[in-house]
Amino acid sequence: MPRSVPTLPTPDRRPRAPEGGGAPPASPAGASGETLPGWDLTDLYAGDDDPRLAGDLDAAMTAAHGFRDRHLGHVATLDGAALGRAIAEFEGISEVLFRVMSYAQLRHAADQTDPDIGRFYQGIQERVTDISAHLLFFTLEINQLDENALADRMAAPETAHYGPWLRDLRVFRDHELPEAMERLLHEKDVAGRAAWVRLFDETLAHLRFDIDGQSRTVTEALDQLSDTDRARRRAAGKAIGAGLGAQTRLFAHITNTLAKDKQIEDHWRNHDHPMASRNLANHVEDAVVDALVGAVRESYAETAHRYYALKARWFGLDRLAYWDRNAPLPDAEDRRFTWSEARDAVLGAYGAFSPRLAQVGQRFFDNAWIDVPPRPGKTSGAFAHPTVPSAHPYLLLNFMGRTRDVMTLAHELGHGVHQVLAAPRGALMADTPLTLAETASVFGEMLTFRAMLDAETDPKRRRTMLAGKVEDMLNTVVRQIAFHEFERRVHLERREGALSEERLNAIWMEVQRESLGPAFAFDDEYKVYWTYIPHFIHTPFYVYAYAFGDCLVNSLYAVYQAGTVDGFQDKYLEMLAAGGTLRHRELLAPFGLDASDPAFWRQGLGVLKGFIDELEQMA
Known part of the structure; x- marks a missing residue:
């Protein structure tokens, strides 16, 4: 399990969501007047009040408690088959938490200015952090096994299946802290680093830039830097500089705080x-x-x-x-x-290289897996979020119709296809x-x-x-x-x-x-x-x-x-x-x-x- 709540990928380039939380509202028209598609999150959950979401969180908490009760302090006593079964159980609980967190993150990315969505997102972060804290001991105890003991357990196919995950886990062996300290860092993250990240995101989403008397979002302002008219580019550049300049003190404080937070953790982790x-x-x-x-x-x-x-x-x-x-x-x-x-x-282009590559890519367009149009409050840039292997990835774009936006689609679809093809590896190895x-x-x-x-x-x-x-x-x-x-x-x-x-x-x-x-x-x-x-x-x-x-x-x-x-x-x-x-x-x-x-x-x-x-x- 990660030491912190799973997060969305960082953006690559760069009307409000409905209360139910499924698809965004009817998308604005593109350059030709066509309606641009939005994503539908119901493959994850039907809405913020979906009983399945609450049920998954409750079940995950119960499972995490049971897992901790059975295995805390006893991982070293598990034989190869038992360790493999324990990792599989850990993976199953993790996938549920990843699904819940993915839904909340995607909801928030679609509108970072809606206070109700913000509160929902924060609440899910806190709940997932509480549950996953009960699982932290497991990877720490695995890393306390010496090489010979782990090699002995790897002889069992149940554990050998997770060999790549265990290999990557061992990389951090010399940089881990005692379980109580790891749990403290993990639980404090939602009120520490994650809170500063959210402050940055929501501050940027709320910013408006006055360009020739018109109020522009950061996505719209940055897009104008590619305008054919040099005067319009200059106006956008000056407005962005003025708008960001008014917030530099806050952004500097966020940057200093997070850099110090990282310095402290780097020191403790050697x-x-x-x-x-x-x-x-x-x-x-x-x-x-x-x-x-x-x-x-x-x-x-x-x-x-x-x-x-x-x-x-x-x-x-x-x-x-x-x-x-x-x-x-x-x-x-x-x-x-x-x-x-x-x-x-x-x-x-994908199909000319490999028909299979295009077939996988086509699924993103046949289904509501891409949120395309720019909207006020929507995160800027673009990303592909893998969610969980039992579901499918989602892509976020801010499509303005430029050639660069076509390349961004090609870029994010590449991520999405990659994530679909790797999904059979499971939540821990995809x-x-x-x-x-x-x-x-x-x-x-x-x-x-x-x-x-x-x-x-x-x-x-x-x-x-x-x-x-x-x-x-x-x-x-x-x-x-x-x-x-x-x-x-x-x-x-x-x-x-x-x-x-x-x-x-x-x-x-x-x-x-x-x-x-x-x-x-x-x-x-x-x-x-x-x-x-x-x-x-x-x-x-x-x-x-x-x-x-x-x-x-x-x-x-x-x-x-x-x-x-x-x-x-x-x-x-x-x-x-x-x-x-x-x-x-x-x-x-x-x-x-x-x-x-x-x-x-x-x-x-x-x-x-x-x-x-x-x-x-x-x-």
Whole structure:
């Protein structure tokens, strides 16, 4: 069981829900006037007052009490078959709690400004935390078994089935605390870290930005930074800076508090640097992460600096303003896709690669598994939430019809398909670490981009599409490693004391100038743009996983294009179906790839450099 209540994934990019809690209200019309679909949560529970929800919580509490009474202090006495049966029982209780928590999290994500939903979400968090606290002893006692004792029990098929889960559990063996301390940390989480995260989410959801006399949500304001009209982009950038600037004191306090909270826990758990716990959870060695970060930072001049200098020339500017970073090219059409066009483009690309991949993806559209339109109060960005193996994933988007939104659909559908294929592994072994979780999503983006580019014959539109892909890759690789550097420096400096708003702003500007390069001019208000990044708050040091996934997929896709691996599609689907049972070395071995080799990261970055080379030739 996790040491804290299960949470939604951090968003990838980025009228009220009904009292019953099933589907959101009729969705607003898209660009073409079509009705955009919302999700229906009744596959989890029929509503907040569903008797099944209350019954599951009561049954889970009874089961957790019984489990603790039978096994507390006795795990070491269980033989192999008995231990396997105990793990299966633990998994069953966990799945019920994951189902309940998933429903509450999805309800809250659909409208973070509704106080009734907020109270419901908080109540479920507290109830699930109370129940799961009774189970904490179990994994701690398993980790107290010595290697020989555990190996002896692994001879029984009942326990051997859970071998990958036990392997991953043992990673934290040297960083666990006595059961009473673990339980205290676990129970206090809802009034500690989780409460600060909720404060951040709801503050951001309530913010409105005055743009030319119109009140905009954060999703709408950020979308306007991609407008074709430079004056409108500037207005959005200035308004976002003003709105965030008015809340910087609060966001700085949240950041300092959570960084100190992490520092304290890292100290007690004997983690020797701020990224250590995330690297362990990702099952990736420190040296591999350091190689990735180093390779990306060394590439700044040949990737981001070079591309944005080219973009400035296209705009006829000596330097770009920060609000030009995601601007369409000057001669680009303001193409807007309908939802149907986006769906067909993504499924078509998936199907051309593997009919089975498209068949699984089709289920998300045949059923109400995706919440598509932006709404006031809805969380910004996008995510795929796996819920539980006995149900199915749900996707959240904020679809505005841009090409980037089509890529976001391809990305999140990749996550969803991955989660469906891995579900047979069960609640304890279906999830993958963040680094590998990004594989299917980024691969889905690449499939969709390549299909759309190959179908385009107009040179101008091809250049526009290629530039858009380069910018997405820069956002996924360079920008996320810059985020990683910001986090790393903030957490290291926080060990010496709280950081002022001015110091947080200064660190942000230093990493932005380093990563984006001399082609940019940054107005003063840009210094507070760190405040809206949810990754820093939800999941510290999540962000390097995006760069890891993008470079990994670039190398993987190069193997696919080269045709050097027989049965690539089948091997790829087997990799996804493995869920969390295999590590990155084992998953990549069938493709002849090794992430511990620095050349692996250079190969991935080489794809990005090649796209920029092609754009320079077009210019």
